[in-house]
Amino acid sequence: MATENTAAIAVLDIGKTNVKLALIDDAGRVLAEQRRPNTVLRDGPYPHHDTDGIWTWMLDTLKGFAAQAQVTAIVPVTHGATAALVDDNGLVLPVLDYEFEPPAQQHTEYLGQRPAYDATYSPQLPAGLNLGRQLAWLAQAFPADVARAKHILMYPQYWAWRLSGVAAGEVTSLGCHTDLWQPASAQYSQLVERMGWTQQMPALRNAWDALGAVSPDVAARTGLPADCQVICGIHDSNASLLRHLDPQGSHAAPPAVLSTGTWVIAAVPGGPLDGLKEQSDMLANCSALGQPVPCMRFMGGREFAALAGTDATACSVDDLQQIIDQGTYALPTFAEAGGPFAGRKGSVVGPALPADAERTALATLYVVLMSDYCLTALGSAGDIVVEGSFTNNPHFAPLLAALRRGQQVIVTDDASGTTGGGWMLAHWGKVPAVQAHAAAPIALQGWAQYRERWLTLVG
Structure with a gap:
């Protein structure tokens, strides 16, 4: 049975259908788990993820976890094809749902912008499954908002940033059929430079890097230890693959x-x-x-x-x-x-x-x-x-x-x-x-x- 002295970590697992928060001890045993639907809202300029709803639910759940164990770290794991554009105050635009289909004319224009398949190994996909297309459409439809974004964050790193205030990039989400990354050469694709996004891409970190402690506000609202670390995070199918890799x-x-x-x-x-x-x-x-x-x-x-x-x-x-x-x-x-x-x-x-x-x-x-x-x-x-x-x-x-x-x-x-x-x-x-x-x-x-x-x- 978990006690307040039991060391454990919290994994925020955002799948396309459900959001899960799991409390796992140092031996890998799941001590507690909570779920909620991953709702897509349709009350804004386009279908978008309920980031505020997830945030409130996550803080409430973490508060319960903090009463059960000594939570030493939080790890975000999420689905791919999703990014958040933020400035120092938060989101500059809602987080677009990748199942949204931008206008057909924009798709035609984007086909002339996206890199060749043999550079990115990122196939042409429908709707917003190519993240580059999402970003290109947002830049076209909301140019002022995209221009004032300080960071383009992949979805796991958005949650890490919101918890810690530290911005980071990470290759598993960048390399997930985004058109933004060249897996064989481990560098950004030409699309990033062509669209002027290079300066908005934060420094790359390892998925396992600790970005820093939770913010004082998060610690106060949840009862988490002030030194609870926020891990950079990872794309979900790459998380499943991780235990089968050999460093x-x-x-x-x-x-x-x-x-x-x-x-x-x-x-x-x-x-x-x-x-x-x-x-x-x-x-x-x-x-x-x-x-x-x-x-x-x-x-x-x-x-x-x-x-x-x-x-x-x-x-x-x-x-x-x-x-x-x-x-x-x-x-x-x-x-x-x-x-x-x-x-x-x-x-x-x-x-x-x-x-x-x-x-x-x-x-x-x-x-x-x-x-x-x-x-x-x-x-x-x-x-x-x-x-x-x-x-x-x-x-x-x-x-x-x-x-x-x-x-x-x-x-x-x-x-x-x-x-x-x-x-x-x-x-x-x-x-x-x-x-x-x-x-x-x-x-x-x-x-x-x-x-x-x-x-x-x-x-």
Whole structure:
């Protein structure tokens, strides 16, 4: 049981769907956890994140945490494709939601401004998923506000700045399909200089660097110790990847990692960049160690919900077998936010599904097939680690293991690898103890043939 003398850290984990604050002790045990929806507000000049709502909720939650343990550090971990423009007084504009679609004319203009794919390995994406497009549109629509911004902060570093008053840049969010960063050469892209943003980019820091103590106001409002440190922070899928990286480079073949949640991101550390294809939404993220990491992703959590329903009924192995036997297929895509089949309208072909459990089964088969597709495209040949919300689906990893013969599919007991990665940043050099097991391939008749037919249908 936690006491006021128990040392612990707080991880602020902002996903696209939910915001979580976790209290974790020095042994990596979660002592407390609180969640709230990540609400998008529509009462301003454009859809934007409820930063004030998150801030008030976070301070109230931290106050409760401070009564339970000696909180020594706070680590922000957030989704990508999001930035905050600030001056000394705070935001100069609301934080734009990356699902907002700027005017078509601006998109055409931006295509002439963005760097070449082989410089950034950042594919052209819809809406504001290329952060450079967001910033270019804001500069065009609100030139005076953008001009008076002192800093352009990536989203984790915005929260670090708001907690500590120290501005910083960090490569994992800069290198997340933003058009702003060149992962292979570890420097800003030509877009940053071309748009005049260089002076607004704060000094780069390591994700694990302590920027300083919480501000006196935060300490007073929460009861946190005055010397509680604020860690620079990290992009969420890179937090999940962190425990599988080796700072000394002694591991010849780190595992591929499937970070699952609203987005499913397949990452193959150490993989080649020359096989990446822009039209397939393949990209190179930048790890916390500054290394380019070939990745491919799709909006798996949202697509699963679209197929199964938000109140999905659990399915059985028999339900999965029924879908395979009757030949019902879900064909991409069911989210309008990139992925290897971006621009296609999702469809279900074959016999209809009368039962809720069968819809869950179809959704499960679909996200497994999409994950398998991404791993194959990236050339994954070694172990595969599954982290995140899909670890709660008992069929996901066994189905994947049945398709990835010769590879071991490992499932962690941590449904939030992002939280574990956040803990690592505050305890740099240590890896949290996480229980994991190899998934036994599930024996379904015709599963491999179902995949081949699916691949034929998706072309």
